[in-house]
Every structure is written in structure tokens, then in C-alpha cells.
Amino acid sequence: MKLARIAMLICCTAAARGQTEQDLADGKATFRSNCAFCHGLVGGGGRGPALNLGRFLHGSTDQDIQSVIQGGVPGTTMPSFEFEKEELANLVAYVRSLSGERSKVKARQLGGDPITGRKIYEQNGCSTCHRIGSEGSVFGPDLTRIGAGRSTEYIRESVVNPSSDIPEDYAGVTVITEDGKHVTGVRINEDTFSVQLRDSSQNFQMFQKDEVQQVIHETKSLMPAYNSLAPQELQDLLAYLDTLRGDLNAGAEVKKEKGIR
Amino acid sequence: MKRAAWSWLIFVFSLRGQNVTYDRLIHALSEQQNWLTYWGDYSAIRHRDLRQIDTSNVKDLRVDWIYQTGQAGSFETIPLVVDGVMYLTGPNGYAYALDARSGRQLWLYKHAFPPGRKADGVNRGFAILGDRLFMVTPDANVVALDARTGRLIWQTEMAPYNNGQYTATLAPIAIKDKVIVGISGAEFGIRGFIDAYDAATGTRDWRFWTVPSKDEPGGDTWLGDSWTRGGGSTWMTGTYDPQLNTLYWGVGNPGPDLYGDTRKGDNLYTCSLVAIDPDTGKLKWHFQFTPHDTHDWDAAETPMLLDLKWKGHDRKVVVQANRNAFFYVLDRETGEFLMGKPFARQNWATELDAKGRPILMNNQEPSPDGTRLCPGLAGATNWMAPSYDPDTKLFYFAVREQCDIYYTSPPVYIQGRPYWGSVSRGVTEEPEWGLLKALDPLTGETKWDFRYFHAPWAGTLSTAGGLIFAGDQDGYFMAFEAKTGKNLWRINTGNPVVNSPITYLVKGRQYVTMSSGSAVFTFALPESR
Numbered sequence: 001m002k003l004a005r006i007a008m009l010i011c012c013t014a015a016a017r018g019q020t021e022q023d024l025a026d027g028k029a030t031f032r033s034n035c036a037f038c039h040g041l042v043g044g045g046g047r048g049p050a051l052n053l054g055r056f057l058h059g060s061t062d063q064d065i066q067s068v069i070q071g072g073v074p075g076t077t078m079p080s081f082e083f084e085k086e087e088l089a090n091l092v093a094y095v096r097s098l099s100g101e102r103s104k105v106k107a108r109q110l111g112g113d114p115i116t117g118r119k120i121y122e123q124n125g126c127s128t129c130h131r132i133g134s135e136g137s138v139f140g141p142d143l144t145r146i147g148a149g150r151s152t153e154y155i156r157e158s159v160v161n162p163s164s165d166i167p168e169d170y171a172g173v174t175v176i177t178e179d180g181k182h183v184t185g186v187r188i189n190e191d192t193f194s195v196q197l198r199d200s201s202q203n204f205q206m207f208q209k210d211e212v213q214q215v216i217h218e219t220k221s222l223m224p225a226y227n228s229l230a231p232q233e234l235q236d237l238l239a240y241l242d243t244l245r246g247d248l249n250a251g252a253e254v255k256k257e258k259g260i261r
Numbered sequence: 262m263k264r265a266a267w268s269w270l271i272f273v274f275s276l277r278g279q280n281v282t283y284d285r286l287i288h289a290l291s292e293q294q295n296w297l298t299y300w301g302d303y304s305a306i307r308h309r310d311l312r313q314i315d316t317s318n319v320k321d322l323r324v325d326w327i328y329q330t331g332q333a334g335s336f337e338t339i340p341l342v343v344d345g346v347m348y349l350t351g352p353n354g355y356a357y358a359l360d361a362r363s364g365r366q367l368w369l370y371k372h373a374f375p376p377g378r379k380a381d382g383v384n385r386g387f388a389i390l391g392d393r394l395f396m397v398t399p400d401a402n403v404v405a406l407d408a409r410t411g412r413l414i415w416q417t418e419m420a421p422y423n424n425g426q427y428t429a430t431l432a433p434i435a436i437k438d439k440v441i442v443g444i445s446g447a448e449f450g451i452r453g454f455i456d457a458y459d460a461a462t463g464t465r466d467w468r469f470w471t472v473p474s475k476d477e478p479g480g481d482t483w484l485g486d487s488w489t490r491g492g493g494s495t496w497m498t499g500t501y502d503p504q505l506n507t508l509y510w511g512v513g514n515p516g517p518d519l520y521g522d523t524r525k526g527d528n529l530y531t532c533s534l535v536a537i538d539p540d541t542g543k544l545k546w547h548f549q550f551t552p553h554d555t556h557d558w559d560a561a562e563t564p565m566l567l568d569l570k571w572k573g574h575d576r577k578v579v580v581q582a583n584r585n586a587f588f589y590v591l592d593r594e595t596g597e598f599l600m601g602k603p604f605a606r607q608n609w610a611t612e613l614d615a616k617g618r619p620i621l622m623n624n625q626e627p628s629p630d631g632t633r634l635c636p637g638l639a640g641a642t643n644w645m646a647p648s649y650d651p652d653t654k655l656f657y658f659a660v661r662e663q664c665d666i667y668y669t670s671p672p673v674y675i676q677g678r679p680y681w682g683s684v685s686r687g688v689t690e691e692p693e694w695g696l697l698k699a700l701d702p703l704t705g706e707t708k709w710d711f712r713y714f715h716a717p718w719a720g721t722l723s724t725a726g727g728l729i730f731a732g733d734q735d736g737y738f739m740a741f742e743a744k745t746g747k748n749l750w751r752i753n754t755g756n757p758v759v760n761s762p763i764t765y766l767v768k769g770r771q772y773v774t775m776s777s778g779s780a781v782f783t784f785a786l787p788e789s790r
Contacts, residue, residue, distance in 0.1 A: 029629065029670035029683055084678055191735035192714045193751060 019093045027094025030087055035095075038077070043098035045151025047165065048078065054099035057148050057245075065092045075248040076149055077167070112232070117240025120233050124226065129200070133246060139186065139200050140223060141170060148245040155241050159234065162221035172218030173197055175207050183207075186222065190215075281343060281389045283437050287503045294766035296342040299386045299432035300646065301763065303501040304566040307648035308723045309764050313771035315726030318786060319740045319750045325772065325785040326364030330355060335759050336776045338386045339432065339646070341394075342765040347774070348408065349781065350384040350396050350432075358411060362767040364783060368411035372398045379425045385498070385760075386432030388440060390460050395440045397429035403442055403458055415463035419444055419456055424677025426451055432498050434508075436539045439466055441508065443495025447516045447531075447559075450680035453493030455510055455535075457542060467542030471495055471512045471530050479529035487524035490674060492516030493531045497561040497644050501539065502577070505594060508539045509566065509579055513559035517672045519627045520555070520682025527552040532560045534581065536596060546596030550583045552618065555627055556609070556667060557638050558585040563646050565656075566593060569703060580702050582647060582658050584640025587613065588705050602705025604698065605641035605660050609634055627667035627683065637665030637693075639716070646720035646761040648729070653743050655699040655708055657729050661716035663693035697721070697731050699746060709746035720761025722773075730773055732758025738775050738782065754782060 032041065038048035049057060058068045066088055072080035083091060121127070127136035130143045146155060157164050166172075173195060174184040183205050185197030195215055197205040209215055229237065281297060289295070289302035293310050301307050314322060330336070334352030341348045347361040354372030359365065374380040382399025389395070393414060394406045400422055405414040419442065420427040426449040433442045439457040447453060453471040458464065471493035473479040475486075483491060494513030501508050515524055515531040532551040535544055551558050564579050571578065571590075579593040586607035590600040598617030610619035625634055635641075639661055647658035668683040695713035700706065719732030728749070729741040734757045740750040756778035764773045774783045 026670065029668065032630065033666075033668040033683060190714055192712070192733055192737060 019090075023090045024094050024097060026087070027090035027092070027097075030083070030091045031094050034081060035091075040151075043095065044153070046154050047150065047167065049149055050151045051095055052098040062089075062092050062096075065095060076145070077169075112235030112237070112239030114236070114240040114243045116233075117236035117238065120229070120237045121240055124229075129223065132244060133250065137200075138202055139198060141167065142248060143241065143244055144246040144248050144250075146244050147242040152238055152242060156234070156238055158223075159229070159237065160227040161225055162223040163219075163225075166221050170222070172220070172222040174216040174218060175205070176213040176216070177207075178211060178213060180213070184218070184222065280391055283390065283435075286390070286435065294342075295344065296340065296763045296765050298341070298388065298434065299339055299498045300500060300563070303434075303503065305500045305563050305646065306565060306567070306651075307646055307721070307761070308650050308725075310725045311764055311766065311771050312724065312726040314724065314728065314764075314773065314786060316728060316742050316749060319726070319728055321786055322740065322750050322773070322784050323787060324752070324782060326783050328357070328359055328364040328366070328781040328783075330357070330779045330781070332779050334381055334779075335383045336779055337383045337430075337760050338776060339761055339763060340774060340781070341387050341389055342763065342774075343389060343408075345767045346408075347781075348387050348389065348394055349776075350386050351779075352383050353381045354384075354398050356384075356387070356394070356396055356406065356411065358408070359781070361765060361772065361783075362770075364781070370406055370411040370413070372402070372404065374398075374400055378422060379428075382428055383430050384432075385430055388433040388435040390435035390438075390440070393460060395433040395435060395442075395460070397431060397433060397442055399428050399430075400425075401427040401429045401444065401446075403429075403433065403440065403456075403463065405440070405460070405463060417458055417463040417465065420451075425449070426677045429496075431496055434498050434501060435460060436501055436508065439539065441499065441539065443497070443499075443510065445494045445496040445513075447492030447494040447513045448518060448679055448681055449677060450490035450492070450516050450674050451494070452489060452491055453495055453513060453531075455495050455499070455537065455542070457539065469535070469537055469542045469544065471535070472515075473529065482526040482529045484523060484525040490516055490680065491524065491528065491531065492518075494559070494561070497563070499537075500564050500566050500579070502566055502593060505577070506538065506540070507545055507593070508537045509564040509593065510535050510537060511560040511562060511564055511581065513561055514554050514557045517680050517682030518555070518557045519667060519669045520671055521553055521626070522671070525553070528554070532558060532585075534560055534564055534579065534591065534596075536593070548589075548591055548596050548598065548617065550581075550587070550589065550617075551585050554585075555669070556585075556634065558583070558636070558640055560584070561644050562640075562642060563644075565647060565649060567649060567702065571599065571703070578702075580656065582642045582656070582660075582700075584636070584643060585609070585619075586636050586641035587619075588656075588700060588702075589617065590702060590705075591617075600705060604700060604705070604707070605662055605696075606635045606664070607641065627669035629668065629670060631666040631668050633664060633666050635664035636661065637663040638667070639663065643718065645718055645759075648721045648723040649702070650723040650729075650743050652725065652727075653699070653708075653723075654701070654703075655743070656702045657697065657699050657721040657723055657731075657743070659717045659719060659721065659731065660696040660698050660710070661693070662695060663716045664691055695733065697729070697741065697746070699729075699743070711741060711746045711748065717758075719758040719775075722762040722764060724764055730762040730764070730775070732760075732762070732775055732777070734758070736777060738762070738777070738784075752784075754778065754780075 043051035129140035171187045173187045185199040189196040289297040330351045332351045347359040350356045356370040358367040455469045457466040472491035492515045499510035515528040532554045533549040586605045601613040609625040670683040672682040693716045695717040697711040699708040713733045715734040722730040754777035762775040
């Protein structure tokens with residue numbers, strides 16, 4: 001009896017959404033060509049968070065997921081997408097289908113201690129380049145919500161082998177000035193005639209290309225590889241980074257007009 | 262006395278300005294002070310025999326005036342200049358007449374969109390004939406305006422609106438008593454055409470379908486009824502040879518763009534150049550660059566008409582740097598293939614055979630999991646206009662070095678909805694770049710190129726001052742030495758440049774105009790006042 005009711009519920013839910021195998025196939029095609037680059041071919045995550053865990057950072061209803069796709073996530077690398085209504089519905093259906101059995105499994109335990117992880121973060125001087133909340137440097141990527149925005153596997157790879165994937169916003173550039181000085185920084189902007197960097201002292205460095213000897217595009221990440229951490233240290237660090245799910249704009253003070261007094 | 266004679270001259274001049282006869286259009290290059298057609302003349306050479314601004318003084322070029330349209334959207338127009346008046350279109354159905362010397366507005370036209378229609382979209386410019394201007398609109402109308410006032414004279418719908426399936430973006434071309442236009446919408450499952458309208462009345466004189474029906478010649482190059490939604494947009498202006506009385510038009514891609522299984526065959530006349538009799542709309546010959554295209558490599562790029570010394574003999578040719586990364590030379594009397602050479606990175610064709618048909622490499626079809634291919638969807642070049650300098654005998658054009666991953670999946674046709682057959686995505690880990698390239702059209706070899714940081718969407722202009730003017734995607738408007746490619750001058754306009762420059766004279770002073778953002782920038786040398 002109960003089983004029958006569940007079966008009916010599933011049947012009706014499916015009917016309400018009107019999903020067919022073809023819809024899911026269409027959703028998959030849209031996912032592969034638009035989403036997979038950041039979220040992985042089957043939603044396992046990468047530059048973007050995993051989408052196969054059955055939990056979503058910005059709400060788990062179809063409407064929530066649609067809103068994120070249509071509006072993007074401000075302050076992150078998740079852009080907004082314009083899809084036709086049906087295309088969007090198929091995409092959401094496919095994204096939900098990625099969770100499958102895993103949605104029932106509790107999120108995987110990382111097996112590390114976040115408190116020890118925080119100490120490792122401090123001992124290794126990570127904050128000389130990275131920022132969490134209002135603490136640290138703006139030279140490297142902001143880690144305030146790294147646990148929400150990136151999969152653990154991606155973060156692990158970024159720690160031990162940062163050059164495996166260098167986000168475009170953090171490409172390293174070295175400029176050799178006319179007097180032979182080497183200035184290295186993260187590329188903020190570059191065009192045919194000029195390049196703008198942020199150096200490790202958090203200063204802007206701006207050059208006209210015809211006034212320097214050479215502009216070198218670094219093929220390796222400016223971040224050193226932390227591959228000498230002990231396995232447990234790495235697990236602890238990852239456990240700490242996984243807890244970072246803050247709001248990037250939380251530190252900003254916003255004053256509001258209180259009206260006529 | 263002297264003053265009176267001068268006034269009379271101005272009067273006569275202004276009368277001429279409102280009467281741009283067909284004869285003036287044929288001889289547009291003898292009016293070096295003006296820019297009378299979208300391409301500057303019928304051949305699209307885009308070279309001017311003006312030398313006030315030259316390699317020695319271009320460093321002093323400065324902004325003379327700016328006109329702000331305030332219109333959002335890509336500003337892709339190329340203005341006309343007729344005896345001191347500049348006529349240009351903007352996005353979203355707007356058009357303007359300006360004093361070409363001061364940038365002050367003379368009139369403004371706003372197309373009236375019926376309720377419920379998409380009222381935004383790009384436009385590339387006007388045609389002029391007599392005292393009338395002709396433009397198309399985002400809802401696929403051809404519009405005739407009074408050049409003196411900007412008032413509407415007639416308006417003709419080219420195709421039913423169909424939820425925005427049909428749209429139009431190009432600058433018309435006026436030939437004899439006709440206004441000839443093309444249509445956009447291959448991404449939405451249309452069947453493309455080229456139309457001729459009577460300039461006086463707006464009545465359609467003829468239509469050439471770019472996708473033949475089943476029983477017409479070429480109809481057997483389409484599987485089943487796929488021809489009915491076969492695409493073949495004609496979204497860029499053609500060129501014209503008055504002596505041969507032949508119109509040359511580049512035809513767009515087949516639809517669905519990235520899914521070819523439902524339209525097996527060569528898919529004529531998509532991705533082809535068609536040579537047409539402008540009096541009747543009858544096809545004289547065709548040449549297909551990319552048979553059965555599945556990468557959106559249409560042939561809308563400029564079909565430039567040149568008279569070259571080809572292997573020792575004078576030959577009338579048409580040249581095109583095609584989106585598929587090959588530079589083509591065809592005999593424009595017969596359509597005979599003379600040469601085709603790659604000008605950018607490509608990994609889809611091993612070579613062209615003796616008749617110009619590409620011999621395909623393996624694994625170049627879009628796939629469900631994605632196929633990396635060069636050039637990318639936007640092509641190795643695109644609609645931005647090239648130029649040819651008769652002094653250097655070089656062809657100057659913008660090259661896009663960018664590859665894409667092409668996905669495919671069977672599409673469902675719904676009127677007014679994209680009918681692409683999936684999408685493409687940039688190969689993010691491979692940086693894109695661009696080139697301004699000077700190419701010898703006799704050999705296809707590169708004489709020089711200048712590297713841009715990003716792939717451009719702006720065309721070129723050459724002048725007898727030994728200069729090439731060009732724009733880039735980072736907002737620079739630039740001048741180069743035509744012989745060497747040395748950058749001699751630049752200004753950052755603050756927005757990507759997505760059109761092609763022109764030059765003209767007013768009261769003996771040379772101006773250069775190019776648009777960026779929602780502004781028309783006009784440059785000149787400092788004037789001693």
C-alpha cells in the first residue's frame with residue numbers, strides 16, 4: 001500500500017515535470033556544452049562545486065536551481081545563462097538526476113580535523129597571499145567561500161599542484177622593464193598595447209608594452225606547490241578549507257538612510 | 262563676387278547631395294570626398310585616394326567630434342557620407358543624419374515596431390539612391406526614408422515575423438532602380454533568400470531562394486524536406502560589377518547549424534558565393550566553399566571584386582577570406598576556382614582539390630561529447646570588411662585565431678526558437694588572439710601581420726597616405742603603415758570596435774570615422790584656426 005503510494009507519487013512527480021528520456025538527453029547535451037567545464041562531465045565538481053551530492057548551495061528546489069543558472073552567483077565565477085524555458089527545465093532535470101543514489105548518502109567525510117587544519121593554514125603562511133573574510137592578502141584567490149565554491153578534489157589538486165589548473169583571473173605575468181627589473185604579478189587585464197598586474201605586495205603594476213623589454217606569460221602558477229605536507233596535514237587543511245562557506249561581501253559596511261527625522 | 266560664386270557652388274553641391282544617381286554609384290570611387298555605399302563603392306575595395314593624413318603626420322590624429330546615440334547594443338554600422346552629410350543607422354531601429362563636419366544631428370528616425378515584437382537588434386547601415394535612404398529593421402522590414410528629413414516613404418515586410426524567426430541586419434545595396442537586401446535567421450530554421458524591391462514603390466521585383474526546393478536545380482543536395490528549414494541567410498551586403506551586370510552575394514550556413522544528419526548532402530547554396538543577374542534575380546553561377554557545413558562557417562564575408570594580373574593576364578576576379586580559414590580567388594565571369602590557401606590555423610581540411618572542394622580530415626564533425634576544431638564557430642575571419650591597396654597590391658583583413666569545442670545533438674524545430682543542433686564552447690585553456698594580416702592575393706602568402714591580444718571584430722580601410730586603419734576587441738582604433746604593418750597611432754575608445762572605418766572630405770579636410778560603444782568617433786588632424 002505504502003509502496004504503491006510512493007510509486008504513484010514518483011509517477012505523478014515525473015508527469016508533472018513532463019520529463020522524458022529525451023528531455024534528460026537534451027538536458028545532458030546542454031550540461032556538457034555549458035556546465036561540464038567547471039562542474040565536471042558528470043557533475044563531480046572541479047572549478048565549480050559538485051552537483052551530484054543531492055545538496056545545492058543556493059537551495060534545492062527546481063526554482064532555486066533555475067535561479068542560479070539564470071542569474072549566476074555574484075562574486076563567483078558562476079556566470080548567468082540564457083536558456084529557453086524548456087531547455088532550462090531539461091537542464092535542471094538532468095542536474096537533479098546526477099545526484100541519483102549519492103543523494104541518499106551522507107556527504108563524504110573528509111577525515112580531517114578543521115581546527116588542526118586552520119593551524120596548518122597559519123603555519124604555512126597561506127594568508128600572505130590568500131584572504132579569508134577580512135584577513136589576509138588579495139594577491140591570490142579569496143578563500144572566504146572556497147568550501148562552497150570548489151570540490152574537495154579540486155582544492156586538493158590546487159594545494160599540491162597549483163599549476164594543474166590556473167584560473168584566468170590569476171594568470172601569472174612577468175614584465176622585464178627597460179632597466180632589466182623583473183616584475184611578477186597576477187594579470188588583472190591585458191590588451192594589445194598594455195598590461196596591468198597586481199604584485200605580491202598587493203600593489204597595481206601597470207605597463208605599456210612598447211616601454212618594456214618583454215612580457216612573459218608564466219605557464220606555471222605563481223603559487224608554490226605544497227606537496228611536502230604529510231597526508232594527515234593535507235586532510236586537516238582540506239577539512240578546514242571545506243568549512244569556509246562565508247559571504248564574500250560580508251565585510252562590506254552598508255549604511256541605509258533611515259528616513260526623515 | 263567671389264563669395265557669391267562660392268555660395269552658388271555650395272547650392273549646386275547640396276542639390277547633388279540629394280540626388281545620388283545610379284551613375285554616381287557606379288563611379289563612387291571618383292568621388293573620393295564621399296562614401297556612397299556600404300562598402301564605399303560597388304567593388305568593396307575600401308581604399309581611398311586621400312593622402313592628407315599620411316604615415317608622417319598620423320601621429321597627430323585626434324578626435325574631432327563624437328556623436329552619442331545613447332542606444333544599447335552592438336554598434337555595427339558603416340556610415341554613408343554624401344556631400345558633407347553623414348547618414349548612419351544604429352541598433353534597435355534607429356537612424357541618423359549628421360553634419361559630417363561637426364557631428365551635429367540633422368534628423369533622427371525611429372522605426373515603429375508593432376506591439377509584441379522584439380524591438381532590438383543590430384544594423385549595419387544604409388543604401389542611398391536619388392534622395393532616398395534604404396535600411397532594414399530587426400523585424401525584417403525594408404524601409405525607405407527621405408534623405409532630407411528622415412521621414413518614412415515606404416515600408417515593406419520581407420517575411421512574416423513568425424515570433425522573431427526572420428530578422429534583418431545588413432545594409433541594402435541600390436542598383437539601377439532596385440534596392441537589394443538579404444535576410445537573417447538560419448539559426449531559427451528559415452529558408453533564406455535575396456530580395457529586390459522597386460526603390461520607388463517598395464514592391465518586390467524578384468526573390469532568389471538561397472535554398473532550392475526539391476524540384477529545382479540543387480534541390481537534390483538536401484535530404485527529404487530539410488530544405489524547407491535549410492537556413493542560407495544572406496545577412497551581409499553583396500558586391501556588384503556594373504560591366505558584367507552581376508551581383509555577388511555570400512550565402513550563410515545551413516540549418517540546423519551543428520547537426521547535419523537530417524540534411525545529408527552538399528546543401529546548396531549555403532556557404533557559397535552566388536552570382537546573380539540583378540535585373541531578374543536569376544543565378545549565373547555559384548561556388549560552394551564549405552559543402553555540408555556543420556560549423557557555422559558561412560560565406561557572408563566580403564566578396565571583393567579585383568582586376569588582377571593573374572599569371573600574366575588581366576583577369577576579373579572575386580576574392581574572399583572565408584570563415585573556414587581559406588582565402589579564395591575565383592574568376593568572377595565564370596565562377597572558376599583559381600586559388601585557395603589557408604590563412605589561419607585550421608584542422609578540418611587537408612587541402613582543396615583542383616575545383617576548390619575541401620578534402621576533409623578525420624574527426625572534424627561536431628560530436629555529443631565535443632570535438633575540438635579550428636577555426637572556432639566565429640570563423641577565422643567574419644563579416645568585418647577587408648580592404649585592398651592598389652599601391653601595395655595587398656589585401657588587408659582581420660584574422661581570428663580561436664578554436665572551439667563543437668557539440669551536437671538533434672534539435673527540435675519550434676517556430677522562433679533557436680534551431681542550432683547544440684552549441685560550441687571556447688577551448689578555455691587555449692588563449693585566443695587576433696591578427697591584422699596583409700596578404701598577397703596573387704599567392705595567398707602573408708606579407709606581414711600584426712598581433713592583437715584578442716580576436717577582433719573590426720574591419721580595415723586603406724588610404725593613399727600609406728595607411729591602414731583598423732580596430733580591435735579591446736577598444737583600440739589604430740593606424741598602421743601599409744607597407745610594413747608598423748603601428749603608427751592608436752587611441753583606446755573604451756569599448757570593443759565592431760565595425761569598419763571610413764574616410765571622407767568636407768571642405769577639403771580629411772576625416773576618419775569609426776564607431777565604438779554607442780558613439781561615432783570622427784578623427785582629423787589639428788586644424789590651424
